[in-house]
Amino acid sequence: MSMPRLSLPLTLTATALATSLALGSAAALAADGPLRGNIRVVIGSSSTGGDTYQNSAIVVDQLSEALDLNMKVDAVGVSAAYRALDRDPRGNTLMIFHDQAYLGNQYGVEGYKDPFENYIIGPTIAINPGNAYLVPKDSPYQTLDDIIEAVGSGETVRVAIQPGGVSEIGYTALKNAIRIEHPGMEDNLVAVNTGSQADKNQLLFDDQADLINGSVQANEQYTRLPEDDQKAMRFVWLTARHDTLQQANEEGLGQTDRETLLQFVEPNVEVTMGEGENFAFDKEFFFLYNKDMNPEIVEQIDATLEEIYAEGEIQEAQKTSFFIPDFMPSEEAQAHLREKADRYADIIDSIK
Incomplete structure (x- = not known):
């Protein structure tokens, strides 16, 4: 009597086979690689x-699964994150932050060392295209051009920012544009330095600021409120490059679709840098490592992330949360971010 034939699973598709091989390769990296034990990933924010x-x-969730390691994100804030990273050259403490890592140093904020000299810059992982500036919904300023012209004609406009980083770079660029278009009037744009997003929002609610830095993620909900609501606000500017925001999902975020958000980026909103160039800024996130960490760990994380991004699942998770996938391996990321830092240093220097 012949044996019954076993029922075989459906033939693997090319994509499934590639994913299977990639997972196997990542598992091999975990087994043979230098990264070991529990991995703490500190971030330059104290907010979860x-x-x-x-x-x-x-x-980190994707890395943890691919490497079969216990990796956890720890929201400790900038100072504590750098201290933790400084103490651990073994690779059991890694850091993720964004452009504020170098902007804080360029603005001279205490506690910010030059990241290019004092740490290893690791891979970039994503862009948040939602860095934004908002006014009260009943503001007389309908556009950013209105604000530039008002300041240029002598009006004082108060801008709530968190000093020394991504929150301030847009304010700096706006002040520089006023300096170029209305020389001598730029001091009418006044920074109101504060802390968290909640603090910036409250200044707008209390009529202590005319314009605030915010984000699509944090402030879109307030743009849906009726004009007579004290908390109602509207976007006038997103600093992201047009081509970056164009990569976001069509539905955008909340009740604001991508086409609506594109109205607030260049070329629809122009902030001149002079010589025919306009300012735009993508807020990029990247890894930082202890300067003395084993370079093989750098290679291991680069290789694992490259496989993860090749699979494609992480991009969907990022775009659902209104992030733009932005993987660059460490060496490429170091060159890119250093060039970016140098480019924006010129704007910072122009209004000192």
Whole structure:
């Protein structure tokens, strides 16, 4: 009597086979690689509700699974994150932050060392295209051009920012544009330095600021409120490049679709840098490592992330949360971010 034939699973598709091989390769990296034990990933934010934590968690969860290691995100804030990273050259403490890592140093904020000299810059992982500036919904300023013209004609406009980083770079660029278009009037644009997004929002609610830095993720909900609501606000500017925001999902975020958000980026909103160039800024997230960490760990994380991004699942998770996938391996990321830092240093220097 012949044996019954076993029922075989459906033939693997090319994509499934590639994914299977990639997972096997990542598992091999975990087994043979230098990264060992529990891995703490500190971030330059103390909030578990902000974009730094959300973005880091997406990436770290995927890395943890691919490497079969216990990796956890720890929202400790900038100073504590750098201290933790400084103490651990073994690779059991890694860090994820964004452009504020170098902007803080360029602005001279205490506690910010030059990251290119004092740390290893690791791979980039994502862009948040939602860095934004908002006014009260009943503001007389309908556009950013209105604000530039008002300041240029002598009006004082107060801008709530968190000093020394991504929150301030847009303010700096706006002040520089006023300096170029209305020389001598730029001091009418006044920074109101504060801390968290909640603090910036409250200044707008209390009529202590005319314009605030915010984000699509944090502030879109307030743009849906009726004009007579004290908390109602509207976007006038997103600093992201047009081509970056164009990569977001069509539905955008909340009740604001991508086409609506594209109205607030260049070329629809122009902030001149002079010589025919306009300012735009993509908020990028990336790894930082202890300067003395084993370079083989750098290679291991690069190789694993390259496989993860090749699979494609992480991109969907990022775009659902309004992040733009942005993987660059460490060497490429170092060159890119250093060039970016140098480019924006010129704007910072122009208004000192």
